[in-house]
Amino acid sequence: MVQRIEDYGVIGDLHTMALVGRDGSIDWLCLPRFDSPACFARLLGDEENGFWQIAPADGRACTRRHYRGQTLVLETEWETAEGTVRVVDAMPPRKGEATDVVRMVEGLRGRVPMRMELRLRFDYGHIVPWVRRQGARLSAIAGPDAVWLDTPVLVRGEHQATVATFEVAAGDRVPFVLTYHPSHHSPPEPSDAAGDLACTERFWAEWVAQGDYRGQWSDAVIRSLVLLKALTYAPTGGIVAAATTSLPEWLGGGRNWDYRYCWLRDATFTLQALLGTGYVQEAGAWRDWLLRAVAGDPADLQIMYGIDGTRRLTELELDWLSGYEGSRPVRIGNAAVAQLQLDVWGEVLDGLHVVRSSGLSPVAEAWDLQQALVEYLEGRWQDPDNSLWEVRGPRRHFVHSKVMAWAGLDRAVRGVDRFGLCGPVERWRALRQQIHEEVCAQGYDPVRNTFTQSYGSAGLDAALLLIPRVGFLPWDDERVVGTVEAVQRELVQDGFVLRYRPGGDGGVDGLPGEEGAFLACSFWLADALHGIGRTAEARELFERLLGLRNDLGILSEEYDAATGRHVGNTPQAFSHVGLVNTARHLSGTHPATDAPTP
Numbered sequence: 001m002v003q004r005i006e007d008y009g010v011i012g013d014l015h016t017m018a019l020v021g022r023d024g025s026i027d028w029l030c031l032p033r034f035d036s037p038a039c040f041a042r043l044l045g046d047e048e049n050g051f052w053q054i055a056p057a058d059g060r061a062c063t064r065r066h067y068r069g070q071t072l073v074l075e076t077e078w079e080t081a082e083g084t085v086r087v088v089d090a091m092p093p094r095k096g097e098a099t100d101v102v103r104m105v106e107g108l109r110g111r112v113p114m115r116m117e118l119r120l121r122f123d124y125g126h127i128v129p130w131v132r133r134q135g136a137r138l139s140a141i142a143g144p145d146a147v148w149l150d151t152p153v154l155v156r157g158e159h160q161a162t163v164a165t166f167e168v169a170a171g172d173r174v175p176f177v178l179t180y181h182p183s184h185h186s187p188p189e190p191s192d193a194a195g196d197l198a199c200t201e202r203f204w205a206e207w208v209a210q211g212d213y214r215g216q217w218s219d220a221v222i223r224s225l226v227l228l229k230a231l232t233y234a235p236t237g238g239i240v241a242a243a244t245t246s247l248p249e250w251l252g253g254g255r256n257w258d259y260r261y262c263w264l265r266d267a268t269f270t271l272q273a274l275l276g277t278g279y280v281q282e283a284g285a286w287r288d289w290l291l292r293a294v295a296g297d298p299a300d301l302q303i304m305y306g307i308d309g310t311r312r313l314t315e316l317e318l319d320w321l322s323g324y325e326g327s328r329p330v331r332i333g334n335a336a337v338a339q340l341q342l343d344v345w346g347e348v349l350d351g352l353h354v355v356r357s358s359g360l361s362p363v364a365e366a367w368d369l370q371q372a373l374v375e376y377l378e379g380r381w382q383d384p385d386n387s388l389w390e391v392r393g394p395r396r397h398f399v400h401s402k403v404m405a406w407a408g409l410d411r412a413v414r415g416v417d418r419f420g421l422c423g424p425v426e427r428w429r430a431l432r433q434q435i436h437e438e439v440c441a442q443g444y445d446p447v448r449n450t451f452t453q454s455y456g457s458a459g460l461d462a463a464l465l466l467i468p469r470v471g472f473l474p475w476d477d478e479r480v481v482g483t484v485e486a487v488q489r490e491l492v493q494d495g496f497v498l499r500y501r502p503g504g505d506g507g508v509d510g511l512p513g514e515e516g517a518f519l520a521c522s523f524w525l526a527d528a529l530h531g532i533g534r535t536a537e538a539r540e541l542f543e544r545l546l547g548l549r550n551d552l553g554i555l556s557e558e559y560d561a562a563t564g565r566h567v568g569n570t571p572q573a574f575s576h577v578g579l580v581n582t583a584r585h586l587s588g589t590h591p592a593t594d595a596p597t598p
Contacts, residue, residue, distance in 0.1 A: 002027060002043055002324065005247060005566040006550040009065060009074050010227070011101070013091035014234035017243035018101060019043060019570075020089055022062045024055030024076055031145070031180040032099050034233060034240045034307055035260045039147065039180075041125035044246055044330050045321040049125025054087050054103055054176065056080050057113040057165065067552060070222050071204035072230055073197065074552075083110020085168050092196040093203050094234075098188040099180040102196045107168035114168055116176065119161040120147055124318050124332070128160055137190070138162060146183035150190045151176040212278035215587025220546055223553035224576035225277060228270070231573050233307040237285025238262040238293070239270060240307060242557065242569035248327035249515035249558055249568045256327055258334050259557075259569040261304045261313060264290070264344045265388055266574055267351035273580040275358045287355045291363060294348060298369075298376035301348070303341045303390070304334065313337045339386040340395065345377050346404030346411075350470065353411035356419060367421050374412045374423075378431060381405040387454075388463055389499055391509035396454040399443035400463035406435040407470040436472070440479075449482030459504035460490050462497050462521035465528040475531040484528045494561030495544060497521040516558030516567040519545065523578030527585050535586070542582055555579065 008019040008027070016036070019028040028043040029052075030036045038044075042051040055062075056078050065076040074089040088104040105114060120129050122142045129142035138149040149155070153174060155164040168174055175193030207229060213221050232239050242259035249255040267290055274283040293309040294301055302311060315335035323330050352366050381402065384395035409432040416425040442455040453461035464483050468475045475481075491498045496517030502509050522545055530538035548559050550566070555575040557568025 002046075005324075005556050005568075005570055006554070008554075008570065009067075009076075009089075009550075009552045010230065010243065010554065010571055011072055011074055011089050011091045012230040012243070013094055013099065014230065014232055015094060015099065016091075017230060018089075018091065019243070020074060020076070022065065022076070023053065023059065024062065024087055025051050025053035026089075026101070027051050028244060029101070030243075030260070031147075032097070034231075034243060037123045038125065039120055039122050039145070041121065041321065043244070044318075044324055045125050047119060048121070049321060050119050050121030052101075052118045052120075052178065054105060054114065054116045056085060057115040059115075065551065067223075068201055069205065070208045070226060071201050072226060073201050073204070077108070078112070080110075080112055083112045083170065084108040085112040085114065088197060090197055090200040092191075092200040097181060097185070100191050100196060101178040102191065102193050102200075103176040103178075104193055104197060105168050105172075105174040105176070107170045107172040109170050111167050111169045114166050116151075116153065116155070116164040116166075117161055118149065118155075118163075118178075124321060124330075126318075126320055131157065131162065134187070137187070139187070141183050144183055146181055146185075146187075148179045148181070148187060149176070150179070210278060210281075213276075213584075215583055217546065217583045217587070220549070220553060221277070221580050221583045224555075224579045225273070225279065227554065227571050227576050228273070228573055228580075229279075229282065231571065232282065232285075236292075236308050237282070237289040238305070238307040238309070239266070239286060239573055241266065241304075241574065242572050244569045245332055246327070246330040247324050247556070247567070247569045250327075251325055251560065251563070251565070251567060252327055253512075253514070254327070254329065255511060255515055256323065256329065256331055257336075257569070258313075258315070258332050259572075261306055261334060262289070262293070263304045264294070264301075265303065265341075265347040266577065268347055268354055269577045269581060270573070271351050271354050271358075273577045273584075275354070275360070276584050277580065280358075280360060283355065283358070284360055287352070287360065287363070287366075290348065290351065291366060291369065294369065294373075298345070298372045301344060301373070301376070302337050303339060303344050304337055311337075336386075336390040336392075339390055340383065341388060341390065342377070342381060342383065342385045342401040343388050343398075343404035345373050346406070346408035349373055349408035349411045350404075353414060356415070367415065370412060370415065371423055374408060374428065377405050377408050381431075381435060387461075389461075389509065392511055393509050396457070396508070397442070398454045398461070399439060399451050400461060400466065402435060402439045402443065403467055403470065403472050406432055406439065406472055409435065410471065439472075444479060448486060449479065450486035451479065451483045453500055453505070453508065457505050459501055459508060460487055461500045462487060462491055462518065462524060463499075465521070465524040468531055469524075469527065475533075481532050484525075484532055487525065487528075491521075492525070493517060495541075496559055496561060497525050516560040518558050519548070519555055519572065519575040520578040523575075523582045526582050530585055539586055542586060545579070545582075
């Protein structure tokens with residue numbers, strides 16, 4: 001049975017990531033990259049769509065699990081009547097093109113009967129590979145994909161799966177290594193499982209040691225930073241929004257999207273989290289990915305790109321997969337890539353300004369790109385758009401989009417004033433003022449004392465909490481305070497924040513059904529409460545949010561308070577970025593306004 005989303009831990013090698021359940025089963029793994037087709041897709045279907053389980057023969061869930069220290073080496077333990085056993089899972093840093101999943105079974109007490117079942121299904125559970133024995137190894141090949149299994153345990157074929165039964169006594173260490181390699185290449189050399197585990201543990205321990213976070217909640221912050229690093233595609237520096245596709249925002253519903261891509265709007269928040277905790281190299285790699293991805297005509301800017309900067313992310317539905325708990329359709333690709341979301345131009349301009357302000361070594365073409373982006377905003381900021389929430393209803397004049405257009409102009413003005421860069425600064429100042437006046441006149445409801453989701457709207461939007469965060473108005477402005485209180489009053493449900501009310505304003509997003517509370521927005525509310533001086537409430541909310549993490553410190557995209565379950569794709573980078581930045585703000589290691597009010 002597929003488990004709850006929060007029952008999954010993750011391992012990864014900075015190219016892809018596997019989801020490991022409490023029952024010792026890997027139910028999701030895309031090879032060789034985050035955005036490649038999955039070879040284990042039971043998460044979105046059933047056992048015929050592929051999984052790899054190693055666990056006591058009785059099939060029980062684990063007794064306990066944890067990561068080794070601050071690494072991404074996962075240890076899962078079972079206490080049984082016969083004894084105690086541990087499975088250690090890791091994906092070592094890559095050497096060349098081969099991808100390894102290392103699983104070491106360790107006997108701790110007694111003698112425990114074990115069962116291994118490997119059901120490989122390439123192309124998202126659609127293709128059964130040709131499996132054969134090659135000496136002491138097992139190979140599974142289909143089209144461009146090939147996987148090798150190395151283990152001293154005797155395995156056999158059974159109902160189009162590879163299975164094994166064996167016993168583990170105290171002191172035994174039994175390795176299983178699954179290696180992916182392109183099928184047209186020579187088979188990879190067998191791995192040293194014990195050595196690979198030690199190498200993986202050392203890699204993560206050395207990486208964590210590079211950080212300099214000294215605030216409160218350090219364990220939670222470091223775990224979130226490790227997960228952000230694990231969501232990074234090492235060859236390019238791009239950071240995917242999540243490792244999964246189509247985990248539903250509402251159980252049984254159709255709000256199921258592919259998040260295995262890089263969203264531009266995440267750039268500023270991610271850069272703030274990395275730079276603010278000492279990970280300058282990662283921030284620089286993300287900046288460089290950003291510059292490469294958006295190079296070209298600013299009119300062609302997309303809201304998201306593939307992990308290597310790919311632009312074409314065609315959305316398809318996989319009709320052979322039943323969906324997580326029946327939540328269909330299962331989608332790959334993302335049609336929102338073609339939407340107009342004006343806030344993205346502002347987010348990119350803000351992100352590049354954050355990098356320049358941090359002292360990270362400058363890139364000459366960054367200012368040329370910023371000027372081109374500003375020029376585009378000058379001609380398009382008055383257009384309606386689809387908003388940062390990628391609504392699939394009619395375009396509107398969303399307030400957050402206009403505020404971020406203002407922020408883009410503001411960062412360009414600061415580039416001239418603070419860094420002596422060249423540009424038509426007086427024209428930019430005038431337009432910045434024009435946008436500010438329009439937003440305050442058309443996006444603000446004086447009767448309710450709150451900014452609204454769009455011009456003339458009765459609805460609210462959690463992104464309004466970012467108005468003071470980007471410096472549009474100061475925290476003590478009565479309109480800011482009123483907006484924070486309105487969001488708290490109208491968008492908080494069961495203690496956490498909704499992005500917006502999907503049925504508001506005649507069905508603003510054009511989609512049926514509901515969704516859970518959006519965790520990044522809940523972190524924004526904690527920041528906002530702190531910003532307006534209600535720090536005790538902010539800390540209380542933050543502690544509640546920390547309590548939503550699973551036992552391994554992982555957050556998904558959303559939370560369904562009615563069922564007490566994680567929903568949406570996981571691990572969600574935006575949620576963990578929110579955790580890091582809010583901890584920084586509440587700890588006093590960084591002010592709540594990342595962009596000081598001019």
